Amino acid sequence: MSAEEDREYVEYVSAALDRLRRVAFLLCGDAHRADDIVQSALLAVYLHWKKIRTVGNIDGYVHRILVRRYIDETRKGWARVLLAWRDTGIAAAAGPSVEDSHAVQAALAKISRGQRAVLVLRFFCDMSVQETATVLGTSVGTVKSQTSRGLAAMRDLLGEDWYATESATTRGTRKVR
Amino acid sequence: MMQDSEARLRELLSTVEPPASRMTATSLVLRGARTRRRRRQWLVTGAAGLATLGLGSGVGMAGLIGGPTRTGPGLAQQPGASTTPAAPDCIAQRLALPPGATEGEVNSGSPNGRYLAGLVVAKDNPGKPVRWDGTRVEPIPVAGIGEAQGVNDSGVVVGEAQTTDRRHFAWAYAGGKVVELPIPDGYTGAEATAINAAGHVAGVLFDGDRAAAVVWRGTTATARVDVLDAPGGAMAFGISDSGIVVGGLHDGSAAYRWDAKGRGSKLAGPAETAGGDAQGVRGDWAYGLLPKDGKPGPSDMTTDTPGVQSIDWNVAVVWNLRTGMAGAVAGGRVEAVSSTGQAVVNHPDGTASIRAVDGTLRALPTLTAKGTAYAQALSDDGTRAGGSSAGDPVRWSCAPRR
Numbered sequence: 001m002s003a004e005e006d007r008e009y010v011e012y013v014s015a016a017l018d019r020l021r022r023v024a025f026l027l028c029g030d031a032h033r034a035d036d037i038v039q040s041a042l043l044a045v046y047l048h049w050k051k052i053r054t055v056g057n058i059d060g061y062v063h064r065i066l067v068r069r070y071i072d073e074t075r076k077g078w079a080r081v082l083l084a085w086r087d088t089g090i091a092a093a094a095g096p097s098v099e100d101s102h103a104v105q106a107a108l109a110k111i112s113r114g115q116r117a118v119l120v121l122r123f124f125c126d127m128s129v130q131e132t133a134t135v136l137g138t139s140v141g142t143v144k145s146q147t148s149r150g151l152a153a154m155r156d157l158l159g160e161d162w163y164a165t166e167s168a169t170t171r172g173t174r175k176v177r
Numbered sequence: 178m179m180q181d182s183e184a185r186l187r188e189l190l191s192t193v194e195p196p197a198s199r200m201t202a203t204s205l206v207l208r209g210a211r212t213r214r215r216r217r218q219w220l221v222t223g224a225a226g227l228a229t230l231g232l233g234s235g236v237g238m239a240g241l242i243g244g245p246t247r248t249g250p251g252l253a254q255q256p257g258a259s260t261t262p263a264a265p266d267c268i269a270q271r272l273a274l275p276p277g278a279t280e281g282e283v284n285s286g287s288p289n290g291r292y293l294a295g296l297v298v299a300k301d302n303p304g305k306p307v308r309w310d311g312t313r314v315e316p317i318p319v320a321g322i323g324e325a326q327g328v329n330d331s332g333v334v335v336g337e338a339q340t341t342d343r344r345h346f347a348w349a350y351a352g353g354k355v356v357e358l359p360i361p362d363g364y365t366g367a368e369a370t371a372i373n374a375a376g377h378v379a380g381v382l383f384d385g386d387r388a389a390a391v392v393w394r395g396t397t398a399t400a401r402v403d404v405l406d407a408p409g410g411a412m413a414f415g416i417s418d419s420g421i422v423v424g425g426l427h428d429g430s431a432a433y434r435w436d437a438k439g440r441g442s443k444l445a446g447p448a449e450t451a452g453g454d455a456q457g458v459r460g461d462w463a464y465g466l467l468p469k470d471g472k473p474g475p476s477d478m479t480t481d482t483p484g485v486q487s488i489d490w491n492v493a494v495v496w497n498l499r500t501g502m503a504g505a506v507a508g509g510r511v512e513a514v515s516s517t518g519q520a521v522v523n524h525p526d527g528t529a530s531i532r533a534v535d536g537t538l539r540a541l542p543t544l545t546a547k548g549t550a551y552a553q554a555l556s557d558d559g560t561r562a563g564g565s566s567a568g569d570p571v572r573w574s575c576a577p578r579r
Contacts, residue, residue, distance in 0.1 A: 025195035101193050104190065
């Protein structure tokens with residue numbers, strides 16, 4: 001790869017890394033595993049950068065690779081996947097959103113893997129129903145039903161956290177349970 | 178209503194932040210360039226590359242960049258922890274990869290230190306199980322994608338794999354042959370997680386979201402299968418030579434153990450922990466990871482990276498099954514124990530150590546100056562460990578403790 005291509009890759013990754021780590025973390029719930037997934041995906045991107053840099057929607061392309069890597073992670077076995085969710089190191093941005101963040105992670109850990117993947121792709125990665133179906137290798141109907149069930153489950157699991165609408169500043173004064 | 182829900186979920190998902198990472202764009206470029214170089218090396222040198230990487234009489238003995246041996250707090254039951262530092266005395270050796278593989282990882286090791294087991298990654302396969310005898314690598318011909326999870330002193334390896342039609346199965350590898358372990362009626366998938374000296378295999382059976390801890394009494398296709406009772410289902414991750422099995426309840430509410438007759442009971446954790454799993458056992462010692470009880474507060478925040486705060490809400494725990502004592506291990510995750518109670522600890526800064534019962538730490542060096550180390554296997558005498566360093570499988574050799 002030329003120095004110019006290296007520079008372009010660094011530029012792209014520098015801008016995208018934080019978001020890709022968040023996607024992987026939301027999908028798998030474990031920081032170490034999320035980094036493994038992102039690293040593996042971005043390594044593949046590097047090795048094919050000469051071609052990938054010319055595609056129209058690089059973000060969409062890289063997201064697809066990332067999700068495939070996440071799905072490939074099932075080679076670790078269901079036990080490890082389940083365990084990874086329970087082992088999640090709770091982490092959050094500084095400030096008052098710690099409590100919400102913890103509750104969101106805990107709720108994500110309780111819904112099915114399929115629902116979790118659909119919700120993250122649709123509402124964090126902003127993919128359409130069709131795009132989500134393509135990436136997950138499933139039908140549009142399945143994505144729609146998983147979305148509906150996943151939203152209902154998250155609402156039930158989050159209880160009052162779901163309905164809380166305070167701004168970040170007012171949340172800071174909430175009493176910690 | 179649906180649109181409101183979607184908007185609210187977007188808002189909530191945006192609150193989740195992963196902990197800080199050392200991964201950078203530059204480090205990814207370096208890694209990518211190295212992978213490309215290695216691919217070219219394989220293409221050019223073919224079998225000769227194997228000799229360079231693996232069989233080499235010290236050619237693979239890289240790095241030796243261990244920091245000074247550190248000390249850490251002892252188990253709760255060991256208040257008199259030693260804090261005397263010792264000189265670095267472990268060396269790292271890069272293990273061979275099979276042709277075509279680009280990286281690998283050790284998951285487990287035999288108690289005598291001879292065998293290591295894990296997986297390698299190739300361009301056309303994200304996971305193939307392998308066994309190392311010394312530094313010599315042997316691919317395990319399992320169908321599909323999988324990895325080795327346990328190996329005993331006889332070199333019998335167990336693990337799991339997934340076929341292209343998404344079927345999960347447990348397997349054993351002995352005498353050059355792979356045997357699929359039987360799945361009893363009522364379950365659709367399985368994985369093997371550990372094997373003891375007698376060839377008894379611990380693992381997990383699955384049926385959708387349901388899970389059960391299991392022991393296969395042998396490594397044949399007709400081995401007796403004992404499903405272990407536990408409230409709400411469970412998973413088994415370790416089995417000792419005396420037949421004690423450890424794991425955790427399926428709902429994550431408690432670490433669990435079963436005696437040799439299959440009688441189960443909860444493993445109590447140290448104060449201020451709740452739930453979790455025991456992840457392995459050797460002799461009278463088991464280890465695991467337990468969440469702290471309650472919810473995180475401001476005092477739990479760490480600021481290792483400027484501008485980024487994170488919380489580690491888990492506690493590494495070592496149990497002495499004979500005394501029933503549980504001790505929290507500060508400063509990292511435990512991934513293996515020896516029959517004498519030594520443990521490998523992986524620290525948040527990417528370094529790894531062997532930890533004595535008294536809390537003394539011996540640093541395990543990385544293969545390269547800026548690399549990280551992650552250890553997952555430890556021999557009974559504490560002189561051999563296995564793991565990975567920056568994507569390469571590694572064996573560590575240490576001088577006997579004085």
